[in-house]
Amino acid sequence: MRHLQYLSLPAIVNRKSLFVGLAIAGSLLTIPAGKSEVLYELKTTCTKQEGQPQSCTIQAINEASVTLYRHRFRDGIETIRITDEPVKMSRWDTFNKEWVPLKRASARFSTNTVCFNGTDLCAINPNYLNSLREDRPERTAGRDLVNVIFGSDGRIVASCYDSGCQESFQ
Amino acid sequence: MKRFCAALGITLSSTLNVPSLAKLSPEMFTTGQSLSPTTDIARAGGGGGRVGGGGGLRMGGGGGPAKGLSGFQSAGGGLNRGAAKPTGGWSGAVSPGASTGAIRRPSTQPNGNRDLRTRDFGSRNQGNRELGSNDSRGANRDVTRNVSREVNRNWTRTVNLAGTNLHPGWARPGWGVARPWRTGWYGGWSTPTWGWWGARAAAWGIVTLATATIINDAVDTAVAENNSIIVVPNTTYQLLYGTIQPSGTSNVTFVVNANGTNYELTADCQRGLINGQIPQNADEAQVLNAACQVAYGSAS
Numbered sequence: 001m002r003h004l005q006y007l008s009l010p011a012i013v014n015r016k017s018l019f020v021g022l023a024i025a026g027s028l029l030t031i032p033a034g035k036s037e038v039l040y041e042l043k044t045t046c047t048k049q050e051g052q053p054q055s056c057t058i059q060a061i062n063e064a065s066v067t068l069y070r071h072r073f074r075d076g077i078e079t080i081r082i083t084d085e086p087v088k089m090s091r092w093d094t095f096n097k098e099w100v101p102l103k104r105a106s107a108r109f110s111t112n113t114v115c116f117n118g119t120d121l122c123a124i125n126p127n128y129l130n131s132l133r134e135d136r137p138e139r140t141a142g143r144d145l146v147n148v149i150f151g152s153d154g155r156i157v158a159s160c161y162d163s164g165c166q167e168s169f170q
Numbered sequence: 171m172k173r174f175c176a177a178l179g180i181t182l183s184s185t186l187n188v189p190s191l192a193k194l195s196p197e198m199f200t201t202g203q204s205l206s207p208t209t210d211i212a213r214a215g216g217g218g219g220r221v222g223g224g225g226g227l228r229m230g231g232g233g234g235p236a237k238g239l240s241g242f243q244s245a246g247g248g249l250n251r252g253a254a255k256p257t258g259g260w261s262g263a264v265s266p267g268a269s270t271g272a273i274r275r276p277s278t279q280p281n282g283n284r285d286l287r288t289r290d291f292g293s294r295n296q297g298n299r300e301l302g303s304n305d306s307r308g309a310n311r312d313v314t315r316n317v318s319r320e321v322n323r324n325w326t327r328t329v330n331l332a333g334t335n336l337h338p339g340w341a342r343p344g345w346g347v348a349r350p351w352r353t354g355w356y357g358g359w360s361t362p363t364w365g366w367w368g369a370r371a372a373a374w375g376i377v378t379l380a381t382a383t384i385i386n387d388a389v390d391t392a393v394a395e396n397n398s399i400i401v402v403p404n405t406t407y408q409l410l411y412g413t414i415q416p417s418g419t420s421n422v423t424f425v426v427n428a429n430g431t432n433y434e435l436t437a438d439c440q441r442g443l444i445n446g447q448i449p450q451n452a453d454e455a456q457v458l459n460a461a462c463q464v465a466y467g468s469a470s
Contacts, residue, residue, distance in 0.1 A: 039253060040260035060253070060260075067251040087247040105249055110343035112264070126348035127260050128252035130339025135254045137337060142396055144343055146248040156247040 037062045039127075046071055046123040048078070058125055071123060078121050088154040091116065101154040106147040107132070109140070256339035258415075261350035322454060324445050325433045329425055336398035336412040343393055346386070346469025351416045356439050356466035357382050362459070364442030374452040379459040380404065386469045399427065402460045405453040414465050422465040426457055437461050 039060040046056035059070040071078040079092040081099055090099040107114045109129055115122040133140050140146075147165045151157035340348040361367060361378050371377065380403035388400040389411055399408040410432070413425040420440040425432050437444050439462035442455075449455040 039255070040262065042261060043263040045264065062251075062253045067253040082249075082251045084251050087250060089249075107249060112344045112347045124264050124347065125252075126264065126340065126344070127256075127350065129342075129344070130256040130258060130261075130348055130350065131252040131254050132250060133337075133339040133342050134256045134335070135250060135252075139248065140342075141337070142394075143248075148247045148249050159248040161248065 035064065039067070042125060042127055044124045046073065046121065047119065048073070048121055050119045056123065058123055058127075060127065069123075069125075069128075071121065080116055080121070086155045087148070089116065089150065090154070091121075102150055104147065104149050106145070108145050109133070110144050256350070257335055258338050258340045258350045261348075263352075264347055265354055321428045321431070321433070322445075322447075322450055324447055325428070325435060327434045329432050329434045331410070331413075331425065331432055334413070336410060337396075338412050341393060341412040343390075345389060345393060349465075351465075352419065353466050354468045356462050357468060362442060362455075366442060366448045370448065370455075371452075374455075376452050376455075379456055380463075382463050382467050382469070385460050385463045385467070389464055389469075400460070402426075402453075402456050405456050407453060407457050409457065409460050409464070411464050414461060416465055420466070422461055424461045424465075426461075435461070439466055 039062050040058075042058040042060075044056060044058060045053045046058075047053050054073060057072045059068075059072065061068040061070065066081050066083045069080040069082070071080070076094070080102075081090045081092065082088070089102040089105050091102060092098075093100045102117050104118060105114070105116050107129060112124050112126040112129055113122055114125050114128050143161050145162050145165055146159065147161075148156050148159040340350060342348060346353070361371070384403050385400070388403070392398070392400050392411065398412055399410050401407070402409050406428075408427040410425040410427065413423075413434075415423050417423055417436070421436060421438050423434060423436050425434050427433075435445055435457070437458050438446075439458075442448070442458060444454055444458045449458055
């Protein structure tokens, strides 16, 4: 919960208010954290910015309403946050310290590959695809390519499968 | 109404220039065309349910359920959080060789034009079976034999598969990498290394077992056809590959259909045992080998 680092304490003018302020801050620290669960850690291969494949470790962390995918490279971390209902995806901007909505995401079952924002970040993550496959068997059976486009509000505005990605959206 | 509006949005969005993933990376996928940047990104989130394209009509004309369907029930984004644990569990590692190959490997079915016929394996138990003889992959696939044998008396555990998930998450295109357990150590030999193999094989009049290529191709074909079985090469047994579950590091449980009955079996792939015994004939050895190959063999 990195954003918690930026909580500011209320103005404190005396010891009593300091105590109250700390109590409030403490409660704020516990509320949004919720229950986090590491689903898995996967040693795999990733690419960044269409670069060469490189080793990475994906840590999937489930929280109340989001799942975080932390892609750990030798030279840094790329974190993707996915929410359900509605499905939204965003990337943690380490420079500006904020979540930036993704423009698109895609997955290809036959290569076990998931990509975010085009090929800005791609990872071989069979766990994600296995989960998706079982969670939505009718929708994914016989599918290979899935592509989703997010609108300006972060929600999905279009998606396509297989040849539909070439035919319907051009 | 909300869903209808969402679907309408999909139609409108078709005017967008949205190349496929296949076009995003020439190295990873098959064709190349870069995406035009989208700039209208904001963080404001709207409510509502899952919307988006995909799906389409679920029912054909005529009749339909009493409860009306709009035709957009399956409309949705196609992706989700991926947080539901699959029945096979989570994988902890993807072997570097396999993953490097996979990330560069173009899809084997880039167009998605698959025949999604479903088959009733229960009605396909008897007689001659040609395993993918029209396949264009070039492998020797003529593995038909007209053999009818009694099932081993040691195969005592029959199972009813009603309600069983025969298509676990890993049993899909890319299954070789998707298997969420340690793989790749089985096979790779010209003849099995099991201690009992030489004498028994000579007695059975065979020199080797089905190759990994033949077995893998059979699974690939079955997955592409959404078929839950493969015919074990050179036998009339049918392996329900989706039932394969590793046990320990080198054992596996699985279901085989023989003469119309489903048997749950175990195999020790290291020692070459099936239900704790040395195979009684060549067919059983083929069953053992097929199950071990799908469970632990190399496959990309």
